[in-house]
Amino acid sequence: MFDALGPQRWWPGETPFEVVIGAILTQNTNWSNVEKAIRNLKAAGRLSPEGIHELNVTELAQLIRPSGFFNVKARRVKTFINWLFSRYEGSLSKMFAQDLAILRDDLLSVKGIGPETADSILLYAGNFPTFVVDAYTHRIFSRHGFIPEESTYDEMKSFFEGNLPKDVKLYNEYHALLVNIGKMFCKPKKICEPCPLRDFL
DNA sequence: TGCCAGGCCGGGT
């Protein structure tokens, strides 16, 4: 895949905090919509833990409106920020100073942060070696018979971590390539025949 | 035009 597509410049966030917020906003959402929401936050001078902490949920919801599901996401972002302040004094650096396994469980305890969002935060903002599974990963590998269709998130994560060297750069690039390839060739109700991905896998 | 997007939660069975 890498030979065919090259490096993906994945998650072009300027700061770890921007990546974290993007990870929540992009839940089941096109990235171009998320970019608009991030631009709004930036333009309003609110793209920081303190900046968001001082907003109420309604104000935040208006700023992130283009990202869709803005009411739920505003609550999720606020919940995360409140948690960040109560647990890590509002500091991502302190948060990322935790051990991987502990921090992952910690993140999963925050309402609105599921396994993919947690792993995205850990890998793309914190540079931890944790593999990110998403809908494309599942679709591509189950359709090709590498994993059962009914695999759980953690089963798939273990599958990839068990078959790949534990390497942050590799995990980063691999997930990015899967998503971008999936966008082109692996839609939910359009099964390509023959599948162009055969050669990659 | 309908389909799709880098999920997750909560309620009903």
Add this chain to the structure above:
DNA sequence: ACCCGGCATGGC
């Protein structure tokens, strides 16, 4: 323990 609807904007 599953299954399923709700959440909502924007691009093609």
